[in-house]
Amino acid sequence: MKAVILAAGEGTRLHPLTQTRPKSMLPIGDRPLLEHIVDAVTAAGIDELLFVVGYKRERIQNYFGNGERWDASIEYVTQENPRGTGHALLTAEPAISGDCLVINGDRIVEPELLRRLLNRHADTNGACLAITEVTDPTQYGSVEVHDGLINNIREKPAPHEVTSNLINTGVYVFGPDIFAAIRQTEHHAELKLTDTLRNYIDEHPLHAVHYDGLWLELSRPWDLLAVNNGILATQGSTVADSAVIHDDATIGDPVVIGDHSRIQPGARIFHDVVIGDNVTIGANTILTNSVILEDTVIKPGTVLTDCIIGSGTELGPLNSIEGGSSDVRVDDQIYPNVKFGGLIGDNVRTGGHVTVEPGSIISNGVTVESGATLTDRISEDVHVVRG
DSSP: OEEEEEEOOOOGGGTTGGGSSOGGGSEETTEEHHHHHHHHHHHTTOOEEEEEEOTTHHHHHHHHTTSGGGTSEEEEEEOSSOOOHHHHHHHTGGGOOSOEEEEETTEEEOHHHHHHHHHHHHHHOSEEEEEEEOSOGGGSEEEEEETTEEEEEEESOOGGGOOOSEEEEEEEEEOTHHHHHHHTOOOSSOOOHHHHHHHHTTTSOEEEEEOOSOEEEOOSTTHHHHHHHHHHHHHOOEEOTTOEEOTTOEEOSSEEEOTTOEEOTTOEEOSSEEEOTTOEEOTTOEEESEEEOTTOEEOTTOEEESEEEOTTOEEOTTOEEOOOEEEEEETTEEEEEEEOOEEEOTTOEEOSSOEEOTTEEEOTTOEEOTTOEEOSEEOTTOEEOOO
């Protein structure tokens, strides 16, 4: 059996981070998100993988190659235009000769779930869908189950439409009949796999596999913090041998510190911090619950909490992102009361004493003069002055 990993989408809700890299290559712990999926799939006993790629696919293909590093065989098919998960899976059809495991490229699960799906499929010879329970199903695909079978799927239901807290995890096992079902699905712009499944269950059994283990989804900017925290909680700290940490620095747990990164005197790196490769953390800097991408410089005395800093960025001395909750605007939707200090994109330059208000999103290439306060969303390549 092959595993099909759907990793073609751009992930516009994660801009500006995904303007320069595919969502599935964002860092989770000490590895890209997609590598966690590959590890789970191979640990479950599948060594033939098919990636459906599209947006900035060279970043994925250059990293994974033919799969030899994972003792697996990796093939690639290209979805030229992002037309939904159903269309992405249909793109893979010529390379699939039998049954297949399908997983969205922005989900992290444990190998045990994949084994359970494969076992249920072997026992029933039918399609299977992994489901889990959440507090708020309105951001997911809510499902209803009767006698072990899925009997209803509702994509992102309104609060008054919620009849179940069980959701679709985005992990499936299908037989070849799924491709005919996708082709028969009526659609307008995107061809979503969930649209196919709503019709599919009228004529085919879709077995539910309940799962209450690790399930992490990356969809909105603050999810990058939550997903990293989930991985750090299970995997603990990782500090590269080539990292240089001053004796007077404080390193908490769990943290990740990448290759050739430098932690200067008096810096305090508290819990749930991921620092990429070749990052400099200045003297007396304080970091908590943050993700710092590669090749970034954080100058002395800066305080960062609940935030994400893109690659190649330089934050001046005594900057402050203190964290907290606010309403955050993403793709013209307002998410209320989100705990999120903010996101600063790639190749941003700030002067000293710059303050970032909670929930702010600063696009790539922005420059900021000393003493400025940043709030809400700032467009790409803007020059921000104090006042």
